[in-house]
Amino acid sequence: MPEPILQTEKLSKRFGAVVASDAVTLDLVPGEIHALIGPNGAGKSTVIKQIAGEIRQDSGSIRFAGRDIDRLDMVARAQLGLARTFQVSSVAPEFSGLQNVMLAVQSVERKTFRFLRPALKDKPLMTQAMAHLERLLLDDRAHVRAGDMSHGERRALEIAIALALKPKAFLLDEPMAGMGPENTAKLIEILDDLRAEAPILLVEHDMDAVFALADRISVIVYGRIIASGTPEEIRANEEVRGAYLGDEGHDGAA
Amino acid sequence: MMTREAAISLLIAAGLLAAPLLGNAFDEPFVITLATKVAILGLAGTGLNIALGYGGMVSLGHAAFFGLGGYVAGILASHALNYEPLFTAPLLVEGTTQMLIIWPVAIVVSGVAALVIGALSLRTTGVFFIMITLAFAQMVYYFAISWPAYGGEDGLSIYIRNEFPGLNTLNPLHFFAICYVLLILAIGLSFLLSQSRFGLALNGARQNAQRLATVGISPFRVKLTAFVISGMMAGLAGALYADLNRFVSPSMLSWHTSGEIMVFVILGGTRRLFGPTAGAALYIVLENTLGDVSEHWLLLLGALLVALVLFARGGVIGILAGQPRHA
Numbered sequence A: 001m002p003e004p005i006l007q008t009e010k011l012s013k014r015f016g017a018v019v020a021s022d023a024v025t026l027d028l029v030p031g032e033i034h035a036l037i038g039p040n041g042a043g044k045s046t047v048i049k050q051i052a053g054e055i056r057q058d059s060g061s062i063r064f065a066g067r068d069i070d071r072l073d074m075v076a077r078a079q080l081g082l083a084r085t086f087q088v089s090s091v092a093p094e095f096s097g098l099q100n101v102m103l104a105v106q107s108v109e110r111k112t113f114r115f116l117r118p119a120l121k122d123k124p125l126m127t128q129a130m131a132h133l134e135r136l137l138l139d140d141r142a143h144v145r146a147g148d149m150s151h152g153e154r155r156a157l158e159i160a161i162a163l164a165l166k167p168k169a170f171l172l173d174e175p176m177a178g179m180g181p182e183n184t185a186k187l188i189e190i191l192d193d194l195r196a197e198a199p200i201l202l203v204e205h206d207m208d209a210v211f212a213l214a215d216r217i218s219v220i221v222y223g224r225i226i227a228s229g230t231p232e233e234i235r236a237n238e239e240v241r242g243a244y245l246g247d248e249g250h251d252g253a254a
Numbered sequence B: 001m002m003t004r005e006a007a008i009s010l011l012i013a014a015g016l017l018a019a020p021l022l023g024n025a026f027d028e029p030f031v032i033t034l035a036t037k038v039a040i041l042g043l044a045g046t047g048l049n050i051a052l053g054y055g056g057m058v059s060l061g062h063a064a065f066f067g068l069g070g071y072v073a074g075i076l077a078s079h080a081l082n083y084e085p086l087f088t089a090p091l092l093v094e095g096t097t098q099m100l101i102i103w104p105v106a107i108v109v110s111g112v113a114a115l116v117i118g119a120l121s122l123r124t125t126g127v128f129f130i131m132i133t134l135a136f137a138q139m140v141y142y143f144a145i146s147w148p149a150y151g152g153e154d155g156l157s158i159y160i161r162n163e164f165p166g167l168n169t170l171n172p173l174h175f176f177a178i179c180y181v182l183l184i185l186a187i188g189l190s191f192l193l194s195q196s197r198f199g200l201a202l203n204g205a206r207q208n209a210q211r212l213a214t215v216g217i218s219p220f221r222v223k224l225t226a227f228v229i230s231g232m233m234a235g236l237a238g239a240l241y242a243d244l245n246r247f248v249s250p251s252m253l254s255w256h257t258s259g260e261i262m263v264f265v266i267l268g269g270t271r272r273l274f275g276p277t278a279g280a281a282l283y284i285v286l287e288n289t290l291g292d293v294s295e296h297w298l299l300l301l302g303a304l305l306v307a308l309v310l311f312a313r314g315g316v317i318g319i320l321a322g323q324p325r326h327a
Helices: A044-052 A074-080 A097-108 A123-135 A151-164 A181-194 A207-213 A231-236 A238-248 B004-025 B029-054 B062-081 B099-121 B126-146 B172-195 B197-207 B209-214 B219-245 B255-268 B275-293 B297-311 B315-321
Strands: A006-015 A018-028 A033-037 A059-064 A082-085 A169-173 A200-203 A216-221 A224-229
Touching (some): A018 A044, A018 A200, A018 A224, A033 A044, A044 A074, A074 A082, A082 A151, A097 A123, A097 B209, A123 A151, A151 A169, A151 A181, A181 A207, A216 A231, A224 A231, B004 B029, B004 B275, B004 B315, B029 B062, B029 B197, B029 B275, B062 B219, B062 B255, B099 B126, B099 B219, B126 B255, B197 B209, B255 B315, B275 B315
Parallel strands (some): A033 A200, A033 A216, A082 A169
Antiparallel strands (some): A006 A059, A216 A224
C-alpha cells in the first residue's frame, strides 16, 4: 500500500462520562475512499472534527501530509490541504454559490488581503470558481443565494467549495444526508471521480453509497473501531452484523 | 443602469453639498455648521459601518477611536500654540497646527488603539464583544478625565482652527469642503473594500465564521483588519470634530458617543454606503427640530429606532431603496 496521507494514532476524546473516541487509529492512502460507518452517536463526526481541528483530542495524535498537525488550528489545517464538509451544511447563506466558491479559490491563492480591486470583476477568480461549480453540476445555480438553494444543492455546493481548495484529502461528513435517490446517484458518480484527485474519508449512513464507493470501511461503535477492511470483509464480519449492519439495515436517515 | 440605492446615494451626496451653499446664500451660517457636523459624524459612522455592517462586529467602543482622534488634534495644536514641544528627548517633537500632519497622526493613533482593543475583543463574540469594547472605551474615557495635563474633565480648547494649505479653515464653507471631501473619499474606500476579495472574506466572516476558517482564511485576521480600518476612519472624524468645535473633551470618548455613532449606522442602514451619513443627517435634523419643541425628543428618536429595527432592517436607505442585490 502507498504511504498514507492522513493518519490518526490512538485518538481519544471524552465528553464528561461519554467516551466519544476510544483510541481511534485509522489512515487514508492516496486514491482511496475510506468509509467510516457506525450507528448514530457512535462518534464518527467527533473523529472528523478532531482531524479538522474543530475540537482537540485528549490524547493521541494526527499526522497529515508528512507532519504532525496536532498543534495546528482549523485554518492552518485547511491551508495544508484538508477539505471538510459538514453534517449540517455550513455555507455563507447571503452569498451566491459562486461567491462561496470564490472564497475558497482566493484562499488557495493566498490572496485574500487585496483591498481595492473588485472581486466580481476578477476574471480568473470567477472562471476557476465556476469550473468547480460545473463539476458539481451547479453552474446554472451559480448566482442563486446559497440560502435559497435546495438542501441537495447546498450539499453539492459544500463539495464544490472543498474541491476548490485543491486539497490533499477530503473529509466528508454525511454528504448524502437528506438527499433524494436521484441526487444520491449523481453524487456517488461525482465522489467516485473525486478520489483520483484526493482520497476521501467518508462518513455516511447510506449503506448503498458506502458499499458502492468505499475501498475500505471502518466500523465505529461507542467511539471504538471494531472492524476495518474491504467492503467484502466488513459484510462478512459477524461482529459488525451484530453491532450495526443487521439491526439498522439500509436506513439512510442521519 | 443605476440602481435605486445608487440614485438615493447621489441625492444624499448632492443634498449634503447643497445645504451649506444655500445656508451661505441665505446668510444662515448655522446651517453650514450643521452640514459640517453631518459630514464629520457621517464619516465616523462610515467607519463603524465597516466593522458593524460588513463585519458584523457590534462595537460599542468606537468613541475611543473618535475621541483619540480628537485628542490628537487638540494636543498637537495646544503644544504648537503654546510653543511647548511634546518631547525633547530622544528627539525634539513639536506640536503642529497643520491638518495634513494631524490627520495621519490621528489615523495612526486610533489605528493602533483599534489593533490592541480589537485583538483582545475579537476573542469573544456577541454580547461579550459589545461589553468588552464598551469596557475598553470606558477605560480610555476615565483615563482622559483623570489626566490633568490636557484639561482632564474640563477638556482642551483649540483657540484657532488648525490649518490646511490653500484654504482658510476659519471660513465655514472651506472647512465644510474639507470634511465633505474626506467623507466622500471614505465612502468611496468603503465601496472598494466591500467589493474586493477582502470584502468577500469580511462579509463571509459575518455570515459564517466557521465556513471561512474551513476554507483556510482566518476570520480573526480578517475581522481585526476591518476593525482597524474602521477605527482609523473614526479617528480621522474625531480630529475633524475637534476642529469643528475648537474643543476636545472626554465626552467625545464617552459611551454615549459610541451609542450615537451606532444609532447613525442603524438609522441609515447597515451595509449601505450612504447609510451612516443619512442616519447622521436625520439624527441632527431631528435634534434641531424636535429638540427645539421638546427636550424629550430622544424619546421619539428611540421609538423611531425601535420601529426601524423591528420593521425595516435596512434602515432609512433600506426603506427607500429596497433589498440590496446579491452577487
